[in-house]
Amino acid sequence: MEFFFEVLIGGLLAGVMYALVAIGFVLIYKASGVFNFAQGAMVLFSALTFVSLLERGVPFWLAFLISLVAMLLIAVAVERVVLRPLVNRSPITLFMATLGLSYVIEGFAQALWGAQVHGLDLGISDEPLELGGMLLSQFDIFAALTAASLVALLSWLFNRTRLGLALRAVADDPLAALAVGIRLQRVWVVVWTVAGFVGLVAGLLWGARLGVQFSLSLVVLKALPVLIIGGFTSISGAIVGGLIIGASEKLAEVYLGPFIGSGIENWFPYALALLFLLVRPAGLFGERAIERV
Amino acid sequence: MFYREAGQFNTRYAEDRRVFALRQDRHGLAALLLVAFVVVPWLGNDYWLSAILIPFLVLSLAGLGLNLLTGYAGQLSLGSAAFMAVGAFATYNLEVRVGGLPLLFSLALGGLTAALVSLLFGLPSLRIKGFYLLVSTLAAQFFVTWTLTRFGWFSNDSASGVISAPRLDIFGVNLDAPAGRYLLTLTVVVALFWLAKNLVRSELGRQWMAVRDMDTAAAVIGIPLAKTKLLAFAISGFYLGVAGALWAFAYLGTVEPHGFDLNRSFQILFIIIIGGLGSLLGNFLGAAFIVLFPVLLSNLVSLLPGGLIDAGQVENLQKMFFGALIILFLIKEPEGLARLWQRLRQRARLWPLRY
Amino acid sequence: MTRTAATQLLELDNISLSFKGVKAITDISFSVAAGEICALIGPNGAGKSSLLNIISGVYQPQRGRIRFDNRERRGMRAHDVAVRGVARTFQNIALFKGMSVLDNVLTGRNLKRRSSWIEQALRIGRAGREDDSQREAAERVIEFLHLQPWRDAWVGTLPYGLQKRVELARALAAEPRLLLLDEPMAGMNAEEKQLMSRFIVDINRELGTTVVLIEHDIGVVMDISDHVVVLDYGRKIGDGAPDVVRQNPEVISAYLGTRH
Numbered sequence: 001m002e003f004f005f006e007v008l009i010g011g012l013l014a015g016v017m018y019a020l021v022a023i024g025f026v027l028i029y030k031a032s033g034v035f036n037f038a039q040g041a042m043v044l045f046s047a048l049t050f051v052s053l054l055e056r057g058v059p060f061w062l063a064f065l066i067s068l069v070a071m072l073l074i075a076v077a078v079e080r081v082v083l084r085p086l087v088n089r090s091p092i093t094l095f096m097a098t099l100g101l102s103y104v105i106e107g108f109a110q111a112l113w114g115a116q117v118h119g120l121d122l123g124i125s126d127e128p129l130e131l132g133g134m135l136l137s138q139f140d141i142f143a144a145l146t147a148a149s150l151v152a153l154l155s156w157l158f159n160r161t162r163l164g165l166a167l168r169a170v171a172d173d174p175l176a177a178l179a180v181g182i183r184l185q186r187v188w189v190v191v192w193t194v195a196g197f198v199g200l201v202a203g204l205l206w207g208a209r210l211g212v213q214f215s216l217s218l219v220v221l222k223a224l225p226v227l228i229i230g231g232f233t234s235i236s237g238a239i240v241g242g243l244i245i246g247a248s249e250k251l252a253e254v255y256l257g258p259f260i261g262s263g264i265e266n267w268f269p270y271a272l273a274l275l276f277l278l279v280r281p282a283g284l285f286g287e288r289a290i291e292r293v
Numbered sequence: 294m295f296y297r298e299a300g301q302f303n304t305r306y307a308e309d310r311r312v313f314a315l316r317q318d319r320h321g322l323a324a325l326l327l328v329a330f331v332v333v334p335w336l337g338n339d340y341w342l343s344a345i346l347i348p349f350l351v352l353s354l355a356g357l358g359l360n361l362l363t364g365y366a367g368q369l370s371l372g373s374a375a376f377m378a379v380g381a382f383a384t385y386n387l388e389v390r391v392g393g394l395p396l397l398f399s400l401a402l403g404g405l406t407a408a409l410v411s412l413l414f415g416l417p418s419l420r421i422k423g424f425y426l427l428v429s430t431l432a433a434q435f436f437v438t439w440t441l442t443r444f445g446w447f448s449n450d451s452a453s454g455v456i457s458a459p460r461l462d463i464f465g466v467n468l469d470a471p472a473g474r475y476l477l478t479l480t481v482v483v484a485l486f487w488l489a490k491n492l493v494r495s496e497l498g499r500q501w502m503a504v505r506d507m508d509t510a511a512a513v514i515g516i517p518l519a520k521t522k523l524l525a526f527a528i529s530g531f532y533l534g535v536a537g538a539l540w541a542f543a544y545l546g547t548v549e550p551h552g553f554d555l556n557r558s559f560q561i562l563f564i565i566i567i568g569g570l571g572s573l574l575g576n577f578l579g580a581a582f583i584v585l586f587p588v589l590l591s592n593l594v595s596l597l598p599g600g601l602i603d604a605g606q607v608e609n610l611q612k613m614f615f616g617a618l619i620i621l622f623l624i625k626e627p628e629g630l631a632r633l634w635q636r637l638r639q640r641a642r643l644w645p646l647r648y
Numbered sequence: 649m650t651r652t653a654a655t656q657l658l659e660l661d662n663i664s665l666s667f668k669g670v671k672a673i674t675d676i677s678f679s680v681a682a683g684e685i686c687a688l689i690g691p692n693g694a695g696k697s698s699l700l701n702i703i704s705g706v707y708q709p710q711r712g713r714i715r716f717d718n719r720e721r722r723g724m725r726a727h728d729v730a731v732r733g734v735a736r737t738f739q740n741i742a743l744f745k746g747m748s749v750l751d752n753v754l755t756g757r758n759l760k761r762r763s764s765w766i767e768q769a770l771r772i773g774r775a776g777r778e779d780d781s782q783r784e785a786a787e788r789v790i791e792f793l794h795l796q797p798w799r800d801a802w803v804g805t806l807p808y809g810l811q812k813r814v815e816l817a818r819a820l821a822a823e824p825r826l827l828l829l830d831e832p833m834a835g836m837n838a839e840e841k842q843l844m845s846r847f848i849v850d851i852n853r854e855l856g857t858t859v860v861l862i863e864h865d866i867g868v869v870m871d872i873s874d875h876v877v878v879l880d881y882g883r884k885i886g887d888g889a890p891d892v893v894r895q896n897p898e899v900i901s902a903y904l905g906t907r908h
Contacts, residue, residue, distance in 0.1 A: 035424060085624040091424055092369055096566055097623050099559070103616030111609035221431070221555075228428055261443040270432035277421050277428060306783045307776065488769050495768035495775070499755050503744050510742035513704060514822065515730030515759040524765065571746065 007254050008247055013140035015246020016147045017209075020202040021219060022226040022238035023154070024195040029232045030171035031191035032083060034094040040220025041105035042196055046071055047203030048109050051118040064200075071196025072189075074105070079188045120207040143205045147239075150201060154235060157194075167191060171233070225273035245269045298642070312490060329479060334472040342471040343544075349577075349584045350478045351539045356564040356576035357489055358532030363562075364570035365493055366525035367505025368418055372411075372430030373533050374557035375437035378550055380407040380534025381541035382447050385548045388459045389449055396463050400481070400538050407534020408527040410437070415526025419519050422508075434555055441550040448548075456549070458542040474543040481539060485532060490573060492528070501525055502571070563615065567622055569629030578630040587611055656715075657682040657826060657858050658703065663712035665698055672698045673709070673882045680826075680875070685852050685859045687869045687890075690879035691902065696862045697739060699879070700828050703860070704736045705729035717825065731759060735819035736828035739862075741811050745804040749795060749814050752803055753786045756821030760785070789821045793847055809840045813847070820851065827851065829861035833868060841865065845872050870894065878902075 021043060028036040036042075046067050053063035082097055129138050158164040169177040170187045178184055206219060222245065230241025249265045257264055301316055303309045313319045333346070359373045384403030387394055394402075414433040418426055441447045448456050461468040461477060468477050492498055500521045503511040512518050541548040560583060568579020594607050626632055658680040665673040673695045680686045688696045701707040703714070705726040714721045716732060724732075735756070744752055760782065767773040790796055793813055798806060803814055812832060819827060832848065833841045849872050851857050863869050869876060869890065876893045878886030886899040893899055 082620055089623075089627075093623055093627065095369075095424065096562070097620050099562070100616040100619030100623070103619070104613045105616075107609040107612030107614075107616065111606055111613065224428060224431065228425060261439075263439055263443065267432060267435035267439050270428055270435055273428045274417060274432050277425055278417060306780045309783075310779065491771055492765070492769045495765060496754075496758055496761050496763075497765040497768065499747070499751055500758060502746055502751075503755050506744035506746050507742050509706070509726075510738065510744070511755075513706065513726045513730060513736060513742075514756055514818065515727055516755070517727060 007250050010137070010140070011247035011250030012243050013137070013144055013246070014250065015243040016140075016144045016239075017202065017205055017242075018219075018222055018226050018246050019239045019242025020143075020147050020150070020198065020205065022223040022230065022242055023151070023235055024198040024202065025223055025227055026233060026235055026238050027154075027191055027195045027198065029227075031167055032094075032188055033171075033174070034083075034091065034098060035227075035232070036101075036195070037095060037098040037220070038078075038102035038105055039195065039199060039223070040218065041102040041109065042071065042074065043199040043203040043206070043220065045074070045105050045109040046196060046200035047120070047207040048113045048118070050200065050204060051120050051207065052113045054120075055118065067200055068193075068197060071200060072193045075189050075192030075196055078192055079185055083188055084185070118207070120204065139209070146201065146205065150198065151235060151239065154194075154198075158235075163190065222269055225269035228273040229276050245272070248272055310494065312494075326483070329483075330476070334476055337472070337475070339471045342475045345584060345588070347471075347475055347478050347544045348540075349580050350475075350482045351536050351544055352561070352564060352580035352583060353576045354482050354485060354539065355533055355536035355561050356568060356580055357486065357573065358529045358536055359561050360565045360568075360570065360572070360576055361489065361493070361501075361532065362525050362529035364565055364572065364575075365498060365505065366501035366522065366529075368415070368522060368525060369424065369427055370430040370529075371427055371555070371558050371562065372414060372433035372437075373561040374537075374553040374555070375430075375434040376407045376411050376530045376533035377537025377540060377557070378437055378441055378553035379410045379530075380404055380537035381548050381553070382441055382550075383407065383534065384538035384542065385456065385458065386447065386449070396461060397481075400535055403538045404531040404534040407537065408531040411530025411533070412523055412527040415523055415530075418522045418526070434558055438550045438554060457547050458545075461542060478539055478543045481535065485535065486573065489532070493573070497521070497524060563619060565629075566619055567629055569631030570627075572629065572631035574634065575629050575631035578634065582630065586615075590614070655682040656680065657717060658860070659715040660699075660703075661713040661715070663699070663702060663709045663714070665695075665702060665707060665709045671882055673702070676712075676879070676882075676884050678877050678884060678887050680858060680860055682825075682858055683852070683856055684874040685848070685861070685872055686875040686877065687873040688860060688862045688877050688879065689864070689866070689869055690885075693881075694879040695882040696879055697830055700736065700830050700860070700862060703729075704734060704828055730822070733822075733825035734828065735822045735824035735826075737812070737815045737819050737830055737832060739830040739834065741808075741815055743803045743811055743815055743818070745802075748800050748802055749806070749817075750786060750790070750799045752814055753789055753817045753821045754782060756789075756818035757782055757785060759822060785823075786821055789817050792820070792850070793817050809836055812836070812844070816844075816847065820855075820857075824857060827857050827859045829859065829863075831862050831864065833863060833865060841868060848872060 021039065024039050024043070025036060028034065028039070049070050050063050050067040053066055054060070058066070078101065082101055086094055086097055129141065158167060166177070166182045166187055167190070169180070169182055170184060174184060177187075226238060226241040226245050228241070229244055230237030230239070249268055252268045253262070253265045298315060301314075303314070311319075313322060334342070337346070355373060355377060358376075359370060362368050362370055380403040383406035384399045387399040387402055388396070391399075410433070414429050417429040421429070461474065463477065466473075468474055493501075500511070500516045503514075503516055504518060504521050504525075508518060511521075537553065540552070545552065564579035564583050565576065566579070567582055568577070569575025590611055591607055622629060656679040660679070661677050663673055663676045664671070676695075676699065688699065690696055698707060702709050705724050705728065708723055714724075716729075716734070721729075721732075744755065747755070761778060763774040763778050768775045790799060793816060795810075795813060795817055798810060798814075803811060806814065812834075816829070816832065819829075829848070833844050836844065845868055848859060848861070852859050861873075873890055876886065876888065876890050877884060878893060878896075878899045880902040885902060886893045886896045888896075
């Protein structure tokens with residue numbers, strides 16, 4: 001029984017990491033209305049920049065700051081070059097543009113910093129902690145706490161600041177927001193930077209776990225099932241979705257794996273999301289679109 | 294000046310429906326086909342045939358498959374490579390396990406198998422719309438590749454999981470030489486493109502476009518949404534399956550799941566974005582671009598002072614360039630190279646006049 | 649042509665519709681005689697479009713019955729309604745923007761096709777002949793509505809008034825028994841309205857099509873309709889010949905305005 005809980009909690013904690021990546025998506029989707037496929041590339045880029053600076057002897061906090069600035073610059077460039085020209089186009093067009101964007105950022109990241117795997121040591125030991133007869137990873141717990149504080153920070157940002165109000169207005173109706181004087185471009189740059197920040201944190205956590213390497217950008221694909229279950233527009237949904245995906249993926253691998261074969265976690269989240277969609281086409285927390293004829 | 298259009302009138306509806314309305318265009322097409330079928334295999338060198346023309350043709354076919362589903366019927370899909378894999382493995386297993394099947398027949402059956410699988414993963418489209426539908430085809434992509442790797446039966450239980458394609462024989466004529474493989478591919482591609490041309494101009498083609506443009510209105514005027522969408526998935530799957538089989542048999546010579554991964558799906562999506570969604574010619578243009586661009590880039594790089602850019606960097610540069618090009622096309626010319634070509638032709642029709 | 653006054657093509661009986669607690673339509677009953685032009689009028693939000701959506705099968709009413717052509721319709725969806733011979737236009741133009749005018753009109757005729765998609769793909773069987781007959785029928789509609797010059801134009805590039813006409817052509821192409829028009833003259837100037845009215849009357853008189861239309865221009869309504877139904881807040885407050893309805897005090901106060 002304890003084994004089950006161990007696997008479950010391990011999965012939940014992994015789910016927290018998925019949720020972190022998904023939150024980046026939600027932010028951008030809420031503000032720009034686009035599913036940013038390049039989020040994974042952004043996670044990779046930010047983590048690579050950070051790690052490469054560290055390797056060159058730059059102190060931790062300075063490296064963090066520089067990486068953040070890099071994300072800001074990317075946000076500005078993206079807004080100017082990609083979002084503005086495509087402002088009225090269909091969501092599928094925007095999605096395909098972010099697909100192209102992901103290729104650009106990935107290529108750039110690897111051209112700049114190389115394709116080797118970089119180890120990342122965040123100074124948190126990975127020694128297991130014993131809690132109630134179960135072995136839990138200290139690192140996972142740290143990641144969960146980080147995610148929680150990040151969410152709290154974001155909630156405060158969205159709900160208690162004027163900037164947050166502007167963000168929510170833009171998410172709801174960009175044209176109306178324009179009409180009341182909200183500077184759309186500013187808001188977009190801010191959102192993409194914040195998403196970049198979230199991506200950086202996610203990248204660091206994932207990188208510490210897996211090593212900072214190219215496959216990090218594939219993690220982003222798992223965010224899609226998370227978003228489908230949690231809805232594209234809800235941060236709490238992203239968390240719940242992440243937890244569900246993380247847990248179910250691990251459980252399936254451990255309990256179903258011996259019967260059908262290993263590697264289930266490659267497709268299980270998608271199958272789960274698909275089933276979910278068939279029952280609730282708008283996700284757990286998402287908004288139902290009402291079509292007016 | 295190139296086009297003397299005076300005196301060319303259509304007197305019957307059938308004439309009006311022709312794809313190439315101008316006599317010059319029809320002659321041009323005939324000449325092109327002549328060159329493709331006769332001149333190229335006779336004069337072409339093996340490198341061009343094997344490494345450029347065959348993949349170009351197969352990727353055009355794959356692009357067409359995805360274009361039917363996404364460009365015409367408006368159902369976004371990231372699972373194209375998975376359906377190609379199904380076609381490749383189905384054809385392989387048929388050839389190896391069921392003796393004496395004519396090659397073209399196995400190809401067709403491989404395509405049909407892929408059609409069925411595609412239909413299955415297309416069922417969610419009846420309930421899920423637009424962007425969310427991606428999940429279904431993504432699930433297909435990962436599930437199919439997992440299944441084909443996991444269960445050795447598909448690879449005839451070979452130890453490495455990689456299998457070689459059997460000999461290509463049609464009516465007793467062996468086609469394993471580059472020219473033979475090229476002709477086989479060319480024939481299949483031309484035949485399937487002809488079929489596709491008829492399809493997109495038929496009632497089904499219009500129904501696809503109606504569903505793509507506004508499905509509620511389509512339902513109101515009597516278009517059966519379920520049948521239309523499912524046919525799109527099935528027919529698209531068939532085309533992708535045949536393309537996959539050709540990719541494995543006529544191009545690579547081996548059949549293995551890793552060549553049909555998510556990157557391949559992206560590649561095909563790029564082909565139709567660059568070539569032009571909802572266009573037949575676009576598939577050729579996009580495929581030509583995808584096949585020739587890396588060759589051009591590495592040739593360009595080799596012209597630069599040695600060692601300036603190493604091989605690894607070339608790949609990264611290529612990636613960046615592709616991505617940038619996708620964005621550029623989406624902004625400037627969302628209808629892709631096909632539209633650019635159309636505009637060029639319009640100018641050619643009037644040249645040397647301007648309007 | 650002769651019109652049998654007793655033949656009711658469409659009968660609505662105690663129709664009620666609500667959206668999550670908001671009552672859009674309450675207890676509406678009326679009949680539309682075959683061959684007449686019936687206008688649905690009323691202030692904004694009165695439920696006219698919702699009623700049209702119910703008739704065309706897009707919405708399902710919570711209560712009430714519909715009889716079309718003397719046969720009861722039970723929970724019929726839009727597709728089946730179209731098969732029965734009902735065609736419509738939309739308030740916000742619902743044309744297929746990626747196709748030409750001719751193609752849009754041809755889609756309107758999709759139910760008349762008999763050949764299967766395989767026959768059409770292989771160009772065998774009835775495909776070729778049907779292509780010709782479909783085209784001929786589409787051309788007749790295009791001629792009827794004077795759309796020949798724009799036959800091959802992409803509908804997205806046409807001005808608003810023309811787009812509305814193309815939508816009408818698409819609906820006509822289906823050779824419907826009942827034509828539902830949702831504000832066919834919205835956003836048009838006086839000249840365009842005259843033209844559109846002329847077309848609607850021609851459709852009714854020459855083709856014998858029964859028309860139900862939603863319209864705000866009272867002048868047009870009084871001119872061309874045989875029968876007027878007035879809605880207000882989801883209820884019916886007037887039903888009869890135009891002259892009778894215009895004198896109904898309830899209608900006057902709710903819709904036409906009172907003199908102070």
